[in-house]
Amino acid sequence: MRAQYINPFLKATMNLFNNYLGLHAEAGKPYLLEDPQDLKEVSGIIGLAGETKGAVVLSFSRETAIHIVSVFAGQEYKTLSNDVLDGVGELVNIIAGNAKKDLTDYRIEISLPGVITGSSYTMRWPEGIPVVCIPLTSEHGPFSINISLKDMV
């Protein structure tokens, strides 16, 4: 997978968390996720289709998801409620939709977001496409954005 596919997702993520939510998120070095199931307890998923194929997963620990969605929604949540799950879905939806602006070579359709939770779920990534993980840190804990996008060229 080319670096040029990763940068739009990183840019959209930083814009959402730092410029919009006013957090202090910092991105670490992207790496190939050797175990594609190596995700945290709460994951928001968007499928990508059209002139490319892939998926984007925003993955948080339970506590980080609750805190970040509280900032997003402007109200404090204490538990992993349906509102928090809805908020996680919306966050990944914003990242995927915004990234399309810079993926100008293709027409991409994004799916409705889905959110999965638990300590031992299995994520069905698109087959045969590597997953790149961008680790992030924030004042509400670490999280990651994971991208699997088929090379088109």
Place this chain on the structure above:
Amino acid sequence: MNILIIDDSLVMRRIHKNILLEAGVTEKELLEAEDGKAAWDIAQKVSIGLFLVDWNMPNLNGLDFVKKLRATETYRSTPIVMITSEAARYNVVEAVQAGVTNYVVKPIKGQALIEKIGKYLRK
């Protein structure tokens, strides 16, 4: 004037609702729908003066909802603002061709949103 907020995300609807309440819109003027289908049903029963519509929704998506609305006599020229994460240029073009009045890319802060839609609120 009735304003219909259409978004499948409950959190997003709440964010938009709070922004509008802070801008002086009353609770009574605000209506909500979770997808285009539910919005269509509401718009047949209640006169809507402004639609704020998301794009990606189940059942009837925002784009098809706008096309359906524009085909009616009642809502041929009612302001429709699409508020979506879909930031690609071809999305904007498609939405404008379908008949949206204004196109706003999420995330957008409250003040910026009001600057974009304020002219429709004052009508």
